[in-house]
Amino acid sequence: MDKLHRQWLMLTQIPAAPRKIDCATMEEILREAGYTVSRRTIQRDLMKLAESKVFPLVYDDSSTPYGWSWAREGALFNIPSMGPHTALTFLLVDRYLAGMLPPSTRASLQPYVANADRVLDRLSGTDLRTWPEKVRVAPRNFQLQPPEFREDVLEAVFEAVLRERKLALRYRRRGDNTGREYPEVNPLGLVFVDNLIYLVCTVGSHDTPLQFLLHRMESATMLPIGATIPAGFTLKGYLDKGEFRYPTGEGTIRLKARFDREEAVYLFETRFPGELKLEETEDGMVLLEAEVADSRQLRRWLMGFGDGVEVLEPETLRDDFMEMAKNLRRMYSSRRQQ
Known part of the structure; x- marks a missing residue:
């Protein structure tokens, strides 16, 4: 039963192509879930699952790191099958919450969103099918245009926050014409204020949280080093103290x-x-x-x-x-x- 559960967990962590997951990352995920297995065992299990033809898995060894993906053309394998209420939830999450999710999560959700659309299409004319067109969010205040974000910066920062890893940033402060290097940044959380996204973080060995705007980041690299989180820090507690209320x-x-x-x-x-x-x-x-x-x-x-x-x-x-x-x-x- 443990092997079955472990393999099922592995399948749930594989992204849709062109994204991929390597065995080292899979090993870390399994370890966090309580499974201690070698990368060789992981690779052997995935090869057997792919050879079964039941799971449309593909192995990409064209560039390092090598990794596994769900085939682009493969049907979504989901147990139990998606019901109409779940489908409606996926569509609304994609519409209103996608911007708050890590890019890797957004990418992994896309097959489910596409499947959700197909599920509701089969219910043409029913209440649930038409619900997404019956609800909208309207701002009360005058809305400014959002700034432009670098996709590679968004991906690196969101993943670093998710995995609690240090970042190396090149950041242009207000009033500066060029960016400054910040070789060791500890991400603590993200705060969304209207169309702006703030990274709450500490720099180097300092404990005082700072706020960096993501659209001012000229480059961002997630480092293979765990972030240092100040003792007792929570993003909720930080906001409750009045930050962002000025x-x-x-x-x-x-x-x-x-x-x-x-x-x-x-x-x-x-x-x-x-x-x-x-x-x-x-x-x-x-x-x-x-x-x-x-x-x-x-x-x-x-x-x-x-x-x-x-x-x-x-x-x-x-x-x-x-x-x-x-x-x-x-x-x-x-x-x-x-």
Whole structure:
């Protein structure tokens, strides 16, 4: 039974061509699953499985490292067969979550996505077949075009995060015309912010996490060395401390603001974080009171309402908005005079 399970696990790790997996990588995967076998045994087992003609496996020895793949034209071998609900899930994952998956995972999913499409095609006219065309995600805010990413950089970084391996990077910092070399980077996780992807990492022997934008990476190479993870670090804990919210230093404030009712109508549909009071006033405005972290995100959100919001408290935040209003008046007045 152990041999059967081990061979089945091996089959699940083989990617579709043109990608391939070598015996050294397969040996590592099996070891992590509790199986200690030699590369020679792995190669012998895969050759027997391929010779059986049941599994459409191909061995590529045209370039190193040599490796195994599922044949491009081979039918997807899947037990149990894919049902319509599973097929629908694959299609929606491919549409909305593919960008968050390692490239190797995305590639391995493609035969399943193609099979999922065929499964639902056979259900033409049914509710599940038409569901993907009945759901869409619509952004509330104005969307900028995503930056261009190098595919080789994406693959190296995602795989390094997945396998907890060190990276060697060439990275162009903001304001620099050329990239700088970072020979030893420890990847800790990826954070997706709108159309941007940040690598949270440490550099060299330093423990302080940094943030590198993937589209500014000119090159990335995964190293055969395990990454050094700071003791107690978790990506969730890092974010919970306020990273990517860009706190202003004021900490938690008690926000009190008046909104134009038409501008703030959706506040009654989605609860504001830390909300204490939300009510319409006699003059037709909407009063919001909440305890919330003072951050650049909060200020930009408030600024997005333009003259449709008045900050009442805290006094320091009100003063900042008053100063901004004066600057805007001065800016527009001076240009009109010109």
